[in-house]
Amino acid sequence: MPDRTPHTTSTTERGSFCTARCDCGWRGPARRARSQARTDAQRHLVEAGIASGPEHPSE
Numbered sequence: 589m590p591d592r593t594p595h596t597t598s599t600t601e602r603g604s605f606c607t608a609r610c611d612c613g614w615r616g617p618a619r620r621a622r623s624q625a626r627t628d629a630q631r632h633l634v635e636a637g638i639a640s641g642p643e644h645p646s647e
Contacts (some may be wrong), residue, residue: 595638598630607634 593612599622600607608616608629616628633639 595623595633595636599625601627612636 596611598609599617600609601622602618605618606620606622606625607618608625610629610632614632616632618627619625619628631632
């Protein structure tokens, strides 16, 4: 059965760190690079079966 939890990702910044988050409660590690936080979010969506795409999404 597919996961019915909504998956909408965003990034938040605290000091010099950026963290990816999702409405489902998932939270990625704190990263210094915003691009890496966005990659974490994309990987989460792929693992949740919401998105598919390249291994390295364009910046």
